[in-house]
Amino acid sequence: MKDNRRSFIKKGASLAAALSMGGAYAARAGRRMPDESIRAVARDAGMKFALMMGPTSPRVPYAKQMDVLHAVSGVQRIAGLDPWDPKAISATRDSWEQLGMKWTVVEGPPSLGSQTKLGLSGRDEEIANFITFMKNLKQYGGVDVICYNWMPVISWARTTMDAPGRGGALVTMFDDADIQGRPLTEYGEVSKETLWDTLEYFLKAVVPEAEKIGMNLSLHPDDPQVHSIQGISRIMNTVENFDRMLNLVPSKYSGLTMCQGNFSLMGADIPALIRRWGNDGKINFVHFRNVQDLSGVLPSTKFTETFHDEGQIDMYEAMKAYHDIGFKGTIRPDHVPTMAGEENTRPGYMTLGTLYAIGYMRGLAESVSKRAGGT
Amino acid sequence: MNDNRRDFIKKSASMAAMLSVASLSSCSQSGSDQNNEPVADGAAAEWPITAGANAPKMCLGSSPKATVAEMRKIKQLGVDHVLMGGPPIPWTEETLRGIMDRFKAEGLTVINMMIGGHPNTIYGREGRDEEIRHIQDSLRAAGKVGLPVVEYNFYAHRLMAGYYEVEGRGGAGITAFDYERAKDIPSDPEPQTAEMLWDNLTYFLKAVIPVAEEAGVRMALHPNDPPIPIAHGHEQIMARFEDWKRLIEIVDSPANGMTYDCGVSRELGEDPLEVLRYLGSRDRINHMHYRNVIVEKPYEKYQEVFIDEGQVNMFAVMREVFKQGYHFGLYPEHPRALDYDKEHPAGVPDFYPGGGGYAAEAYNVAYTRAMMQAVASLDGVK
Numbered sequence: 001m002k003d004n005r006r007s008f009i010k011k012g013a014s015l016a017a018a019l020s021m022g023g024a025y026a027a028r029a030g031r032r033m034p035d036e037s038i039r040a041v042a043r044d045a046g047m048k049f050a051l052m053m054g055p056t057s058p059r060v061p062y063a064k065q066m067d068v069l070h071a072v073s074g075v076q077r078i079a080g081l082d083p084w085d086p087k088a089i090s091a092t093r094d095s096w097e098q099l100g101m102k103w104t105v106v107e108g109p110p111s112l113g114s115q116t117k118l119g120l121s122g123r124d125e126e127i128a129n130f131i132t133f134m135k136n137l138k139q140y141g142g143v144d145v146i147c148y149n150w151m152p153v154i155s156w157a158r159t160t161m162d163a164p165g166r167g168g169a170l171v172t173m174f175d176d177a178d179i180q181g182r183p184l185t186e187y188g189e190v191s192k193e194t195l196w197d198t199l200e201y202f203l204k205a206v207v208p209e210a211e212k213i214g215m216n217l218s219l220h221p222d223d224p225q226v227h228s229i230q231g232i233s234r235i236m237n238t239v240e241n242f243d244r245m246l247n248l249v250p251s252k253y254s255g256l257t258m259c260q261g262n263f264s265l266m267g268a269d270i271p272a273l274i275r276r277w278g279n280d281g282k283i284n285f286v287h288f289r290n291v292q293d294l295s296g297v298l299p300s301t302k303f304t305e306t307f308h309d310e311g312q313i314d315m316y317e318a319m320k321a322y323h324d325i326g327f328k329g330t331i332r333p334d335h336v337p338t339m340a341g342e343e344n345t346r347p348g349y350m351t352l353g354t355l356y357a358i359g360y361m362r363g364l365a366e367s368v369s370k371r372a373g374g375t
Numbered sequence: 376m377n378d379n380r381r382d383f384i385k386k387s388a389s390m391a392a393m394l395s396v397a398s399l400s401s402c403s404q405s406g407s408d409q410n411n412e413p414v415a416d417g418a419a420a421e422w423p424i425t426a427g428a429n430a431p432k433m434c435l436g437s438s439p440k441a442t443v444a445e446m447r448k449i450k451q452l453g454v455d456h457v458l459m460g461g462p463p464i465p466w467t468e469e470t471l472r473g474i475m476d477r478f479k480a481e482g483l484t485v486i487n488m489m490i491g492g493h494p495n496t497i498y499g500r501e502g503r504d505e506e507i508r509h510i511q512d513s514l515r516a517a518g519k520v521g522l523p524v525v526e527y528n529f530y531a532h533r534l535m536a537g538y539y540e541v542e543g544r545g546g547a548g549i550t551a552f553d554y555e556r557a558k559d560i561p562s563d564p565e566p567q568t569a570e571m572l573w574d575n576l577t578y579f580l581k582a583v584i585p586v587a588e589e590a591g592v593r594m595a596l597h598p599n600d601p602p603i604p605i606a607h608g609h610e611q612i613m614a615r616f617e618d619w620k621r622l623i624e625i626v627d628s629p630a631n632g633m634t635y636d637c638g639v640s641r642e643l644g645e646d647p648l649e650v651l652r653y654l655g656s657r658d659r660i661n662h663m664h665y666r667n668v669i670v671e672k673p674y675e676k677y678q679e680v681f682i683d684e685g686q687v688n689m690f691a692v693m694r695e696v697f698k699q700g701y702h703f704g705l706y707p708e709h710p711r712a713l714d715y716d717k718e719h720p721a722g723v724p725d726f727y728p729g730g731g732g733y734a735a736e737a738y739n740v741a742y743t744r745a746m747m748q749a750v751a752s753l754d755g756v757k
Contacts, residue, residue, distance in 0.1 A: 064545030167450030314422035363745025
């Protein structure tokens with residue numbers, strides 16, 4: 001078990017033609033070895049394959065075995081320290097470095113909560129802390145992408161966590177009909193206008209700061225992308241609204257997270273949208289995900305997650321589009337089915353489905369980067 | 376859990392059709408005039424990509440006695456075909472049908488069974504004619520029940536002792552082979568020379584291939600793996616590209632074919648594409664293994680690595696496979712030992728050092744599925 005793998009691979013390349021055996025088996029000795037290593041093209045088409053996890057997550061060893069060496073991670077909690085404290089951020093960066101992995105994205109940043117999204121008192125303090133977080137994250141964490149969303153109070157939502165998928169695998173599902181009649185939250189009715197106002201206020205405050213330090217703000221679409229849940233409106237639920245958002249405070253540093261599932265459920269042609277926003281430099285981060293609409297309306301009111309290779313999105317064309325726009329950022333598989341033998345303890349994020357998703361992404365990335373060469 | 380899956384797929388297909396119409400209008404509303412349309416690569420297959428009759432069939436190994444739960448594990452991976460070791464010879468229609476129907480009930484088609492139990496045939500000993508009769512009967516039974524491919528081996532002794540585990544990325548298990556570790560083990564009592572084995576194989580093929588042909592069954596001879604020249608004192612005759620060329624000429628029939636293994640091809644120091652084109656253009660590939668290797672010394676020293684990191688250009692192989700219209704089984708075999716499998720009871724079948732289980736198969740199957748969808752998108756399906 002002590003063999004040094006790296007030197008083996010090196011030796012393998014240089015000694016490949018050496019052959020000591022006699023007779024007919026020596027026939028290959030002088031032959032040029034077909035070196036068709038995939039190292040001839042950029043690994044993963046030059047993209048940063050990542051998983052969402054913390055440094056102590058049991059996913060870390062699996063990620064390394066899958067050769068997934070980038071992390072979408074929050075800041076480690078350290079007693080007595082705010083998550084925007086340089087010490088907390090530095091500690092997180094050190095943890096990832098010690099694991100041999102690179103921390104590239106924060107998803108769901110601290111200090112961006114309901115005060116800011118609903119425009120309540122206290123939002124200026126939240127925003128000030130958010131700006132501090134951005135600066136320290138860049139300076140001490142080396143991270144330059146923040147994925148945030150504009151879903152106050154009720155965030156990610158599903159109505160079924162164990163719908164039967166392929167071969168009896170379990171998938172999450174959302175059906176708007178299941179939540180009709182649910183009571184308003186303590187915040188009552190929240191209009192779309194309010195959310196547009198608060199979003200604009202936020203962007204005007206943070207985008208100039210993001211520009212100064214080179215932080216890529218990446219707004220995630222609403223999930224589910226319905227018009228409202230329990231009285232709280234949703235605005236990041238159509239492609240048109242994303243175009244409007246991008247124009248509120250136009251900047252190289254105000255972009256989006258291409259979450260394929262939600263944009264597809266808004267009716268978008270995903271490969272075409274990747275090309276359009278990608279060529280405009282708006283895609284900072286990718287959730288590579290597939291879904292199936294079951295509602296027949298847009299934006300979808302009923303849908304299910306699927307395995308990556310089924311579902312309604314043309315995944316090969318999507319991967320090809322990232323390659324063609326020269327996307328080199330972080331890409332992670334999102335929700336995956338729960339598979340045989342797994343307890344459904346974290347629907348969407350179990351191990352077997354994640355292994356499947358990464359294998360699939362890697363095969364597509366290798367294909368799109370090799371297709372041009374004709375081999 | 377009572378949803379009818381078939382209905383679900385049907386429904387989703389029609390929903391998808393509705394949606395794609397809607398998405399066109401939605402996109403133009405959002406002012407997508409700056410779209411850089413991709414340069415068309417060819418006659419692309421439409422999503423969702425379905426494997427047609429002329430596409431390869433991804434398959435996984437199973438036990439003929441698999442439980443329904445075990446069959447569903449395969450289905451969850453999106454795999455609809457299985458291969459397995461067949462029952463003791465002679466096979467009967469009834470036995471085969473019993474096995475195949477159980478799988479069919481779970482949506483799995485048995486595409487290949489390995490036939491064995493012919494040691495006297497391999498050694499050219501008394502009793503071989505009875506074995507051959509049993510195999511002929513088995514092939515007739517296979518033809519009647521619609522089993523398309525029967526795989527077999529023709530070696531006197533496999534040199535398992537040369538395999539050992541090395542640590543790969545993240546501590547995953549890699550299967551390594553080194554002839555040095557096993558070349559000095561004592562010879563078996565009746566060492567077979569290459570010519571003895573060729574004679575015995577020829578005798579066998581002349582007897583069974585016409586029967587297979589008549590039954591509509593194709594035979595696939597598995598190459599020697601490890602492809603070393605001598606195992607336990609016996610010479611090996613399926614260990615070189617020249618051997619494979621010689622095999623298919625013994626009886627000139629597509630029923631007299633091989634298992635093409637891009638990994639083994641590379642273990643010989645051959646170009647896997649050249650081997651694929653040679654055998655495929657002659658319609659002699661009746662089964663296929665899809666795996667990757669890094670070779671230090673052809674025939675003798677190599678590692679069976681992750682499918683995504685070796686010396687075989689897996690994309691080029693898949694592209695050529697589709698180009699040939701190859702439509703039998705394609706088996707992404709020899710998964711690596713991942714921690715997940717090691718940590719689960721019975722997660723790793725005790726066979727190859729550094730070999731893995733279901734989790735590693737999930738990774739390999741998904742990579743292979745991506746390659747298949749990519750090639751179908753790019754070049755279409757014949």
